[in-house]
Amino acid sequence: MAKELKELTSRSENYSQWYQDLVIKADLAENSAVRGCMVIKPYGYAIWEKMQRFLDDMFKETGHSNAYFPLFIPKSYLSREAEHVEGFAKECAVVTHYRLKTNPDGDGVVVDPQAKLDEELIVRPTSETIIWSTYKNWITSYRDLPILCNQWANVVRWEMRTRLFLRTAEFLWQEGHTAHATKEEAEEEAKKMLEVYADFAENYMAMPVVRGVKSETERFAGALDTYTIEGLMQDGKALQCGTSHFLGQNFAKAFNVTFTDKDGEQKYVWATSWGVSTRLMGALIMSHSDDNGLVLPPKLAPFQVVIVPIYKSEEQRAAVSAKAEEIMASLKKLGITVKFDNNDTKKPGWKFSEYELKGVPVRLALGARDLENGTIEIARRDTLTKEVRPMEGLAEYIDTLLKDIQANIYQKALKYREAHTITVDSYEEFKEKIEEGGFILAHWDGTAETEARIKEETKATIRCIPLEGDKTPGVDMLTGKPSKCRALFARAY
Amino acid sequence: MAKELKELTSRSENYSQWYQDLVIKADLAENSAVRGCMVIKPYGYAIWEKMQRFLDDMFKETGHSNAYFPLFIPKSYLSREAEHVEGFAKECAVVTHYRLKTNPDGDGVVVDPQAKLDEELIVRPTSETIIWSTYKNWITSYRDLPILCNQWANVVRWEMRTRLFLRTAEFLWQEGHTAHATKEEAEEEAKKMLEVYADFAENYMAMPVVRGVKSETERFAGALDTYTIEGLMQDGKALQCGTSHFLGQNFAKAFNVTFTDKDGEQKYVWATSWGVSTRLMGALIMSHSDDNGLVLPPKLAPFQVVIVPIYKSEEQRAAVSAKAEEIMASLKKLGITVKFDNNDTKKPGWKFSEYELKGVPVRLALGARDLENGTIEIARRDTLTKEVRPMEGLAEYIDTLLKDIQANIYQKALKYREAHTITVDSYEEFKEKIEEGGFILAHWDGTAETEARIKEETKATIRCIPLEGDKTPGVDMLTGKPSKCRALFARAY
Structure with missing residues (x-):
């Protein structure tokens, strides 16, 4: 046996180390000299390229076109939508200067204090603000709608604790941004793209996912509804694999984007955004691989x-x-x-x-x-x-x-998830079972307070309210208050 | 006739305005709220995607793989290669902070002074330094060579005067970075990729190009040789369309990248880099379009x-x-x-x-x-x-x-170039003819002084020493000193 293989930590010994070992030894990615930023190596990138190609085809089949918007966002733009800036301000890379000069006191170069920007620029953590400031000029009438754009891009969120693919300061993703004349159409779009993601996860990545809607606490900053697909990794932890947001008129109002409707009235435009990222690489690895190394679904193998x-x-x-x-x-x-x-x-x-x-x-x-x-x-x-x-x-x-292999990998992952999805009615049982990992379906009273208490006491979060399955009402396992239906809980990446 | 069409300025009236009008009215791109950064609109991006797809296939056919390296470069890395930092320091976007906070004195958010980076990060203007710092860990033996990587990425150069596609603060490009055991192999790679670019320009963009090597003054910062393909636009100005650099051992020495050769000796690695960018969109537009609008070669039409x-x-x-x-x-x-x-x-x-x-x-x-x-x-x-x-x-x-259309567009552009390429022997004639636009082949003594004087007096630069064509020696048109062969001069974008 080769040296590399022997050095792979086993999953049972240390799952987290196994993942780290595997990403490095299978030549997928490595840490770079820049804190939190990764290098995606050719073998890893070849998998990502396959993902991109299939997703891109699916986006185009559903009527979307690619475009490209600036990397930088003026600081004042980010502030326009109150919840949005609240969500992203704490992890922004900020450009303040546009020139270096020879170090007058020694070697190398220093920032030229004469070249300070009037307004700081934020390296995009997501592009709603810069895109809606652009859409304002594209939309005057209902005839200009819908706008169905996607972009493949890099984004930066200054995360403090990073892990290859799963959480990095810079990552690659696609972000769809659509504009619609009606609320119904925007909601339908958000749900349609969730289904595209679920289709991709299941039929290409061979990874079963639960489709659901996020609780208010877990929503995207600036969204009215966040739809999600949630996967279950082999260590029993959940991984959010893709999200699709119904943004209502929040960004249209923040950037004053209105249109003349068929009835002659001026109305605010309705919006969605949706994205998946190189995080999917982490999901792919953790869904199927074993102690001997990667297991890739044939559709995505380089x-x-x-x-x-x-x-x-x-x-x-x-x-x-x-x-x-x-x-x-x-x-x-x-x-x-x-x-x-x-x-x-x-x-x-x-x-x-x-x-x-x-x-x-x-x-x-x-x-x-x-x-x-x-x-x-x-x-x-x-x-x-x-x-x-x-x-x-x-x-x-x-x-x-x-x-057969493609189907078998999916079935294996599905069986794992089914064996690790349980229904629980008492908080005592919940606290016991959550230690074993897996998804737990339990009643929740719908309040942020209860959600926060459960998270604090068990480290479990509400992954989503599943769109499908049992919708019987009940009582919250913790507070005894009425619950509309069960939520899906898990510890998560 | 539609309003849009009437509003297109004619080329003879104002070529520069015609270009600007066309880019906007044909929905290719527009300026964004961020100084010098463009929005590439869906129709323009669809052309760029076609370019990407064909180029990417050509890179893969010649043995290259895609990878991805960080957006940010530590300031100290950029300084490692003296000429390189000299070439890029004056136009760098610098990240100095990693967090915003609520403005204590009013609305919005401000940079959090507590979140200052220990070392500033430069938004990549090109990736030689971060890539060679990575290659150091990938290379120990001749068996690890060659490394043939490419990345599709965005880069930022803080240009003061920008024009859509032709010169923007942020642009999209691909950059190939290869590592070799011998000088010969690296030189061959640099020339091979130039030929790939020329092939793409001529057979996909339908744009004839002159293949040549740059004078020392016009070389890439850090290269020993820069090969170039030069196109001639319809206003008689030249456009550099793609460059391929033989970097010698400069970056290997700057980052101490050595390998054990077959003979057991430690040697520095040889390097190339090569790139084309969204600037090609400008070249495509200016090569073929007319007063009625865009003319696209069928192979690149959306x-x-x-x-x-x-x-x-x-x-x-x-x-x-x-x-x-x-x-x-x-x-x-x-x-x-x-x-x-x-x-x-x-x-x-x-x-x-x-x-x-x-x-x-x-x-x-x-x-x-x-x-x-x-x-x-x-x-x-x-x-x-x-x-x-x-x-x-x-x-x-x-x-x-x-x-037929693909061939006809190429032939038309070729005829234009042939009609606007002349051979000149006296400086008087040179000064007269340069006013008419076009390429001028003239003898040059090979010194930077003469090159600078010609540039100052006529605004013409040496586009390249053509690789093919007449190689007869002669005397410099200005100084009368010996000249090895003619150089290709033009005013350029």
Whole structure:
């Protein structure tokens, strides 16, 4: 076994260390010289690019166009919406100067005090304010609506405690910002995009999610409603994977964005915003991976199949390579991405560990004996099983196998979530069960006070009020007051 | 004619105003509330996305992977390479604080003086320093080389005079950063990527470019050699469209990046970097567009064909729409992108002007009479010509037409450049001809002094020493000193 593999901490030993080890050793990302900012390495970025491509296609299919808005937000803009600035002011990177000059007292350069900005600029933590200041000029009539824009961008939130992918000072994301003539249309948009996210999570990331609405406490700063998809990680902690906000007319009012409606009246525009980020990389890793390394769903793997040649002579090498090229061609014809690792400086055993660590869904090993027998060895990453089978019909077999793996990974994650979602009626039981991790469905009286007390006493938060499932009213497990339906609780990232 | 079209200033009247008008009226981009930062609007961004997609494919075909490095660069890193910091210090956005707080003296928020950074962070103007500080940890042996990374990112250079796409404080670009074991390999990489850029410019943007190497004065800050592709705009001014730098061991030395070579010796790593930016949008616009609006090469048009229905009754409308759907399906089958503009609130004449302004390569007009006759009207944007032809074989006809348009636009731009490239031997003639615009090939003695004097007296700069063409030595037109070959001069953006 390769050195790298041995060094991966096991999940049961220290889940958090396992995650950190895995992100580093599978070459996904690393910390940079800049506090809290990560470097996303080529292998990690290739997964993110796949996510981007699929999501982008889904956004375009639902009528959205990409655009790009400035990185900087004038400080006064951020202040226009009271809750919004309250939510973001404490973690802002602030640009105050626009020039450096030679250090008059020594080496290097210093900030030029002559080059102070009249108004400080905030590196965008999210773009509602700069975008709504722009939309003001785009909208005069109902004919200009809806506006359905998305941008792929970097944002900065000066988090004090950071973790690769899960919480970083700078992260990559997409943020959709839409403008509508009616409340109904905006609400429908917010829900539609939540469904796009859920579809992506389940059908591409192979990660089951609960669709729900946030409690007031957990809402986006400036939203009237925040919809969320919540995943359950293998350590029993929840992870918020994507949010879609119904913003009402808050930003339209803050930036005075009105339109002339069909009835001739001036009205404020209705808004939504929605985003997912590189945090999804963390969700992907923690949903499926094991003590041997990454487990990637075939749809998001940078390459789905790797071929490792096994040979003892130059003659064998040439014969195996020729066959491998043939296999590659037949796989590519079916749209399967494949890497042929003919690197001569690494042994097959090293390669096996390496691709296990990197989560390549299917590994083919091809040796001289296989050529004689007309066979090939196929290893599945998700089940860690191997089989030797005839070469005939290989491409079609692998095509089916990849679909099986995609489905199997999802089913495994779904079973885990089902086994770790319980219904609880007493606060005593809640406090006991929350220690075991997982989702708990419990009645809540709808007040921020009760929510805060539960959080303080158990570290559990309300992840959401699920959109689907049992809607029977009951009584709050803590206060005994009436509850409209159960909320979903968990400890969370 | 539509109001928008009439308002476009003509090129002969005021070229600069024509450009500004066109960028705004064709919905490509606009200035934002933040000084020097632009908003790229959906139609403009759709063109940029096409550019990105083609370039990205070309980078991957040449063995590069994407990655992502931090937005921020510690001030001390920027200072490590002396020429580099000299080149960028005067135009840096500097982050000094990481928190805002409620204004104790009034409304809004103020910078929290308690949240001052120990070391200021520079918003990246380019990423050599942060990337080479990272590569240090990735490289120990020759086996780790080459590293072939690219990133798509935003960068900030605090330019004082900005123009949409051509010079903005924030812009989007890609920057490739490669690390090599030998000087030869790095030089080859720098030249290879220049050729990728030239290929892209000529075969996708339909813009002929001169490939060359920069004079020492015009080199990238920190490079040993800067290769460039130079385009000639319709006003006779040159535009630098992309650069590829051979960085030698400058950044490896600044960040102490060494490797153990095959011979067991420790050596510094060799580097290249290369980039193109949203400035290409400006080049695209100025290469082909006319007084009626944009002219887009079919390969980069957000949609290549638009169908405008013409009808007088609901019955006609239904019949025309049915036929249009049929045409769309047949075009899509050939991979042609098409928009059917069935917006009922705009008249056909308004639409004709609109799509002319937006540079859609082919416009189809389809009316009730066409249905009777089995005909359709086809308008070409590049030549502004129209024809009515039979419906049979329409899709194939348009497929060929789009290729013709792509080729024609290139040929037109090439002819313009050829007609505006002259060879000059006396400085008197140079001073006279430079007023007419265009490229001038003239002998230069290779000194920075002569280059500076020519620039001061004529506003012309050396765009490059062309890689191809006449290499006959001669004498400098100004000083009479020996010249190895002619340099390419022009006034430039």
